[in-house]
Amino acid sequence: QVQLVESGGGLVQAGGSLRLSCAASGLTFNSYAMAWFRAAPGKEREFVAAIGWRTLYADSVRGRFTISRDNAKNTVYLQMYSLKPEDTAVYYCAASPWGLESKTTVNQYVYWGQGTHVSVSS
Numbered sequence: 810q811v812q813l814v815e816s817g818g819g820l821v822q823a824g825g826s827l828r829l830s831c832a833a834s835g836l837t838f839n840s841y842a843m844a845w846f847r848a849a850p851g852k853e854r855e856f857v858a859a860i861g862w863r864t865l866y867a868d869s870v871r872g873r874f875t876i877s878r879d880n881a882k883n884t885v886y887l888q889m890y891s892l893k894p895e896d897t898a899v900y901y902c903a904a905s906p907w908g909l910e911s912k913t914t915v916n917q918y919v920y921w922g923q924g925t926h927v928s929v930s931s
Contacts, residue, residue: 811835811920813902818925821892825929829887831902831922841920842905842912843878843885847898848924854901856913858887865911870896892929899924 817829842861858876875888902922
């Protein structure tokens with residue numbers, strides 16, 4: 810079965826950093842684009858970053874967050890710097906079969922992790 814297992818979430822002060830990890834199993838990892846989404850309290854899930862043939866970032870995180878992947882470890886990472894209170898959200902790892910088009914919407918992703926909490930305090 811396909812599993813996306815996340816780790817690295819937690820509490821951090823504004824201006825701090827955090828690295829999220831997502832370990833995938835049950836799929837051919839290098840055949841999938843990977844992404845991070847987040848859902849702030851009371852809000853719908855929104856795109857954060859994706860990595861396939863290229864990387865994509867939401868405007869709100871570009872320059873502060875970096876997405877990367879280690880195909881040998883079937884793992885995708887989200888390195889977050891200069892965290893702000895508005896980054897507080899449940900962060901989700903997602904996977905989608907690779908295609909030519911950019912994938913930045915929830916409906917384009919097939920598999921999802923359980924979500925991990927990131928809380929940024931001021």
